[in-house]
Amino acid sequence: MEFRDLKTQYQKYKDEIDGAIQKVLLKADFINGSEIQILEERLAKYVGVKHAISCANGTEAMTLVLMVWGIKADDAVFVPDFTFFSTGEVVSLSGATPIFVDVDPHTFNIDTEKLENAIQRVIKKGELNPKAIIPVDLFGLPADHHEIGRIAEKYHLLILEDAAQGFGGSINGQKAGSFGHAATTSFFPAKPLGCYGDGGAIFTNDDHLASLLNSLKVHGKGKNKYDNVRIGLNSRLDTIQAAILNVKLTAFIEHELEDVNKIDCLYNQKLAGAVEIPVIPAGYYSSFAQYTIKLKNKSERDALKTRLSEHKIPSMIYYSKPMHRQEAFNDQKFDDADYMVANKLCETVLSLPMHPYLTEKEIDEICNVIIDV
The missing domain is CATH 3.40.640.10 (Type I PLP-dependent aspartate aminotransferase-like (Major domain))
Known part of the structure; x- marks a missing residue:
């Protein structure tokens, strides 16, 4: 996969x-x-x-x-x-x-x-x-x-x-x-x-x-x-x-953008209630560079990532470190309390496979592992 x-x-x-x-x-x-x-x-x-x-x-x-x-x-x-x-x-x-x-906790x-x-x-x-x-x-x-x-x-x-x-x-x-x-x-x-x-x-x-x-x-x-x-x-x-x-632009316009939004719907139907799914406000349309869920805490997120890997299902953490904690910006002074949402997201987000060629069988396999965990 x-x-x-x-x-x-x-x-x-x-x-x-x-x-x-x-x-x-x-x-x-x-x-x-x-x-x-x-x-x-x-x-x-x-x-x-x-x-x-x-x-x-x-x-x-x-x-x-x-x-x-x-x-x-x-x-x-x-x-x-x-x-x-x-x-x-x-x-x-x-x-x-x-x-x-800092960022919005939902979007x-x-x-x-x-x-x-x-x-x-x-x-x-x-x-x-x-x-x-x-x-x-x-x-x-x-x-x-x-x-x-x-x-x-x-x-x-x-x-x-x-x-x-x-x-x-x-x-x-x-x-x-x-x-x-x-x-x-x-x-x-x-x-x-x-x-x-x-x-x-x-x-x-x-x-x-x-x-x-x-x-x-x-x-x-x-x-x-x-x-x-x-x-x-x-x-x-x-x-x-x-x-x-x-x-690739022709393919993107003709079907790929629509297809990733269909996959978003399938993920949402299967995962609702098990994890926090992506929030798309009314009037907004996403191109789903990533499909990113939220877990309760870091240990739950990391355990799920490990379990998915055991089933040969790839997942990624975007992002494991907020900008204000990057060593390259150490010349500035930051108050960690100003970035509570970003800090929390770095511990709880997990991005799942997302592309126009993902099959429903693959989505079922991914979601079954998540729900089981």
């Missing part, structure tokens, strides 16, 4: 994927080939924004946006405490200070009441300049972007939506990747839409921002790649990865 079954997906679309790769090989158009533009246009249309700018990976997608915005030392950027490391890492790389905010996304309190504390202290919020669409579920937008407008902050896990999710039909002033996603293989290596994209309706991003991702190019008008990065998506993504 696979946690994220890329092997079955490849077998289903083998002819299309192999053909797309072969086309690139025959043209030897490995950098900035026509597949890149096709992919960017399709991504922008799907998300519902004017511009999709592909790049090397999801981390550099965020880095590029912060570079354009001029985020720097003495700036404060607000980040959820329960998420993958790169969301805080890019803030520190810019020279700014990540301000970690696992940034707690908007605590977010506003954190902004007010930074303003009152007066040592840092509040500049931006990076809400994360964790496990495929969009954050509370409407309330985040209200808070950002009130305090004149920029919003960078981290939709690395959220591609395909939506709120009342508005797609993840279309919230805030800019948004980013990742095409890491295990993501809802993944390539066969690293890749990422930035989404925006801002023409000027898009122009600068297209320059910065190619060494700050001007009229051409040998006319360098600013300091940038080398952060291009390879043509072969774009070709693969074009095939």
